[in-house]
Amino acid sequence: MAKKKVQKRSAKGFADVLIGLQYGDEGKARIVDMLAKDYDVIARFNGGANAGHTIETKDGGKVALQQVPSGIFYPKKILYIGSGCVVNVEKLAIEIEKLENIKGVKVDLTNRLRISCQASVIQPHHLLIDAETGKTIGTTKNGIGPCYADKALRMDGERLLNIKLGDLLDDPQEYFKKIKANYLAVCGKYGIDHAHADNIIATMESFFNRIKEYIEPDTLFLEKKVQKGAKILFEGAQSIMLDITKGSVPYVTSSNTVTAAAYVGGDLSPNYHRKTIGVAKAIMSRVGYGPFASEFGGERSEKYCMATEGGKSKHPQPVEAKYDIEKLLKSGDYFDIGVALRVLSHEYGTVTARPRRVGILDLVQLAYAIRMNGVDELMINKCDMLNVFARTKRGVLPIVNGYTLDGREIDYVPGTVKAYYSVKAKVEYKKCFDSDVSGVRKFGKLPKELQGLLREIESFCGCKIAGVGVGPEREQFVKV
Ligand code: GDP
Ligand code: IMO
Ligand code: MG
Secondary structure (H helix, E strand, O other), X not given: OOOOOOOOOOOOOEEEEXXXXXXXXXXXXXXXXXXXXXXXXXXXXXXXXXXXXXXXXXXXXXXXEOOXXXXXXXXXXXXXXXXXXXXXXXXXXXXXXXXXXXXXXXXXXXXXXXXXXXXXXXXXXXXXXXXXXXXXXXXXXXXHHHHHHHHHHOEEOOEXXXXXXXXXXXXXXXXXXXXXXXXXXXXXXXXXOOOOHHHHHHHHHHHHHHHHHHEEOOOOHHHHHHHOOOEEEEEOOOOHHHXXXXXXXXXXXXXXXXXXXXXXXXXXXXXXXXXXXXXXXXXXXXXXXXXXXXXXXXXXXXXXXXXXXXXXXXXXXXXXXXXXXXHHHOOOOHHHHHHHHHHHOOOEOOOOOOEOEEEEOEXXXXXXXXXXXXXXXXXXXXXXXHHHHHHOOOOEEEEEEEEEEOOEEEOOOOOOHHHHHHOEEEEEEEEOOOOOOOOOOOHHHOXXXXXXXXXXXXXHHOOEEEEEEOOOXXXXXXXX
């Protein structure tokens, strides 16, 4: 056999990793959409349909992506779903069809979308288990936790639990039989009627047939591209605070979301890492249960936002939208200000439509996320929303820049929820600007109060701000 030359790190190819720095929904997708033109491949490395990544299109339309990477509007870019993701074949087939039918934009994913054959499949029993057990966390009910749990368990006696897309390609008959066995076992455990098992499996198989052309058997797919000089942008789903190890456990998702995870779930060697881009937003949000030190209205807001009736949110957008927003803003109660901010800044779940809990920008949490992940460049979205504070009774802009725990100052996010729920956030009030910044495109043209705040964030977090979102559209952005 001819001797192969030892492969060296390519001089030109590299990878950058983009991650969410707060509790998800920081506006990662709009940044990916903006940066994608400078890359060859946009790749997901974690999560699945629990992600809701919004891009506002030129004609005012909105696209909410769940599993397809956010580079869709650039026809020549490869979109890759890595082995660290968990794939819902039915939702993916429907998502692809929707994308290929967006009015006025030609999106063709043939030969562009590649999915690792090692990505685990969300099986029908994962959805059943999540529906039964996910309520106390407030999951998105996409079967994410049960699927990753099965991946870790591997087998239950003779029963194979972790089934990968490649398995279904190798031998559909055998592996769909295994999926059915898993389904029946879980129905038995929870006393669920399994009369429709055959239908459910047949439906899954028909959706699988629609996506199987996208499965990539070459486990060196990305590596070979980078060797030839390709530039990869890894698109993180969820966020640092939702990481299964580093986040506010157990109120987290079930994958690793940190920078380093891109080089496990994204099927590329860490040798190629160039930089990490972190995305935050100026008014924070969280959906689901769990500690949130700077939440407007604290525990009351957590309970209110998570309240459901007949499986649906008790406080959906159409109801809250009818409230007297100016009156809420003038209230002395932070809870009311939070409701107003949620309505004004459209903070309702992309995947679940739940009201998102909203909070003051927390610099202690942000600095922690940046240090933990070696963030090189910081993007801050939703700066256009900060002028809303000028309409409050005090007319000042609140920022959290200190934590105390049991009377002691700390400069980190506690590692247990008990401690995190006990943290007292120190709020500082800044002078607020009242102008509309959504039309501003140059840093020097931003109000001086906002410029000052951004400089303060840089120095508090020890990280350069590379860009500022001043509206949801691609052009509504200030590069710094
Ligand atoms: P992702 O999951 O991190 O991609 O974020 P989502 O798409 O779930 O939520 C972010 C929401 O904020 C979307 O509706 C975006 O259109 C919107 N958004 C992003 N950046 C900005 C911004 O700078 N200003 C405003 N007003 N909205 C923004
Ligand atoms: P993007 O990528 C915000 C939250 C859920 C729940 C917890 C566990 O759009 O930022 P899961 O279904 O993953 O088992 O739910 O994590 N969560 C998110 N919150 N943005 C997301 O994704 C999220 N994905 C999961 O609300 O609290
Ligand atoms: Mg989202």
